[in-house]
Amino acid sequence: MNRKRLNLIVGILLMLIFVVMLFCFQVRQTEVAIVTTFGKVTRTVTEPGFNLKWPWPIQSVHFLDRRIQSFESPMTEISTTDGRYLLFSVYAGWSIANPRRFFENFGGSVREATRRLEEMIDSRKNATVGRHPFSHFVSTDEKELKFAEVEQELLEQVNQDAGKIYGIEVKFLGIKRIALPGGAGGVTESVFSRMRKERQKLMQKLQAEGESRASEIRSAADRDREKLLAEADAKAKNLMGEAYQQAAQVLETFQKNPDLAILILKLEALEKALNERTTLILDERTPPFDLLKNVSTNRNY
């Protein structure tokens, strides 16, 4: 092919592409397009597909994201009806309800729209939360909690103005976070202090329970021991009584010959009374020393 002709074809092709790009635009299903003619909004394209336009600078196309955007408000301090303070943040999901108004208000900037919506939600949030007591947000009683009701109330309040003023519809709204004001000497520190006391109370209770239980166990053990010993003593005495009773039968035998019995008992007693350290002073009449009575001595006087 002739070089010049080829160059011409390539040039025309490139030109064609350039022209197509100038005159056409696509809108994705996740987008809406605002067409401005000399800066004025003349057309809104909400359906996805292929579209035509006049080239820049006659017409410009601005694409807006039609999907649900989400954002989170910063934590702000709010007083409840019962005079308690909470830090509160909410999240919201919003989408463009009126593209034209949205574009005119924010120039198509989602960030700008989010900022404005955030300001509005912040204001409504303070008013709405301020009408509820603390127990609607934090309570062990399920019936007292009004999370969903507060969220719905806030959503209705925000949607009253967001649609009309901003061209935005807030699809849903929820409580993202609840906290207590912090800082030195703040509520958070007081709560920490109370939590510590609560734990100390529990700790002391446990310690006392331990001591109490230990004391009970010791007492029961002592009681059981004494009971066992008392029972054993009783049995022992019973046994000894029986033994004495049986031993007493020997007296009947003794009674048959009381002189002998007394003699034997005396002799037993005498035997037991005499021991190594006994000193006996006897005279000559005491048997068997009476044998010495008639023996001559070497006495001279």
Add this chain to the structure above:
Amino acid sequence: MERHIKTKGLVNLAILLVVTLGAFAAAHYSGSVAGLTATALLGLGFLVALISFFQMGLELREREERLELDELARKTPGSALFKETDAERFPARRALQQFEKYFSPALAVLLLLLQAGGVWGLWNWTARASEGPLTRPFVCMALFGLLAVILFFRGVYSASTARIERQRLMRPGAGYLLLGSAACVAVVVALGIDGYNAPQEAEAHELQKAGFYIARGMLVVLGLIGVENLITLVLEIYRPRTPGQEQRLMYESRLVGLLCQPGGLFSTIAQVLDYQFGFKVSEKRFYQFLERNLAWIILAQLGLLLFSSCFVVIEPGEQAILERFGRLVPNRALLEPGIHIKWFWPIDKVYRHRTERIQSVVVGAAHEEEEDEHEHGLGVMQWTVAHKKGELLLLVASRPDAGETNESGQAEMAVPASLVSVHIPVQFQITNLLQWATNYSNPAELLEKLASREVVRYLVNVDFDWLLTSGRQQAAELLRERIQKRADERNMGARIVFVGIQGVHPAVAVAAEYEKVVSAEQEKEGKILEAEGYSAKTVLMGRAEASKRLAEAEAFAARKTNEARAQALLFTSQAKAFASAPGVYAMREYLDVFQKGSAQARKYVLMVTNTQDVFQLNLEDKLRPGIEDVPLPAPKTK
């Protein structure tokens, strides 16, 4: 020859203009912060090339004028009717001198201002702009790659021409062509990295991290060129001027010129290419080839690009959304893993997502810190040590019995709530890509918010002690169900796989007290066990003592009865003996007992008849024995 050089300068200028516009369009379209910064460098290059092209024209005119006048003077010597001044005779030379004297420093000052303004303005802008998303980064990457190649070959050609043909006015443009090529390569790198870390990832936060650093790097280079420009300007003011000496180009940067030097980076790359191809690809031949076949090359490039865009390969674990002119393609809206044919770009477009990959959002501390933890390896996680920056404290309702009670007996607390530290990972998978990608602009972020809401809602009504101990598993399952329900209500197209509440614990400030309670529980158990030990010992010892006493009593009883029995038997026998000889028996028994019993006793027998005598006996025991107490040895018997 001179006109030829001017044409080359014009080509350089045209290339820099087209490339600058193309780079700006691509960078603006993609939102690449590095691309837009590179465009600023290219724009500066265009301005320098324009100035040098203008000076080329002036020098060419001056040379032609001088030749014409020399020719005229040679043909008609002394033909001047009037005596003219040099300015009147050499207007082109005068114009060149004026340019070098006034315009060149003024343009250098303008360049300096643009460089300084560019660095100052773009420095902060890069930080803001890098947070924006990238649009079709890989298409722009390809375009910047093409621009880099064009600039590289043209730059090397121009630098060689300037060096070989001693055309100093070609140098500034050639230098900026090569600098532009380097900038485009840097943009390709930035787009490649940032495009790979595309914001499809749930946890992606910084959208153009690489772009940001590369843009800042380019601004540093621009700043250095500006500083060099300033120094050159100051030195040029005090430089002694010698007639006939070649003027230095004040707008030319020596730093940029280094790129064109034979030992420079680009010259080295060009030499490597020449060596590989076996001929001077970077100079004449390749350039001539490029010039002849540029149309074909562009056509082939376009055709190849369009043809390659007709095929799409979806990797395992991925799904893609197929759109035709922005609409979902009926029956083919979702592409599963495998190879697919589609209409070429821009008719059909594909948006791919990793749907099977388990992703995670975290309710509580930031995700990067979690990654840091993994990097740091296994550690000990204690409640008393903050393991996350910015501990997230949530409210938990306190039971009324934990506080004071008023006169009516109702619970009353200053703030009936406690604070807990929370770090809960929520893992999910995309189950319906169309819902996930088309309903929400940032679904992962929204999922984190929904999960946070459910966690907050759950905690304000839960028994914290139960949650900390036996209720963890049940709580995790309940939270998973609640988050799933909320996600389904919002048509998010996600399945909640796992909710981990291992990171829920008392705030660090009070965690020590909680641990003390655990210690107290142990202490309580210890005391009870100790008492149980005492109990076991006491009862057993008591039992043993009782047994002992019983045994003793039994022994006593046995002894007593047996003794009695034996005594009775003995007595019966003794009675018989006593009956037979009462006196003798009695005496015998007496003497027997006396003998045995008194064997060890001390005995004094008084053998006196006079009973009136008084005997005094000292019965005291000696404490210390005397000599008389020493027993005498027995006499020896023979």
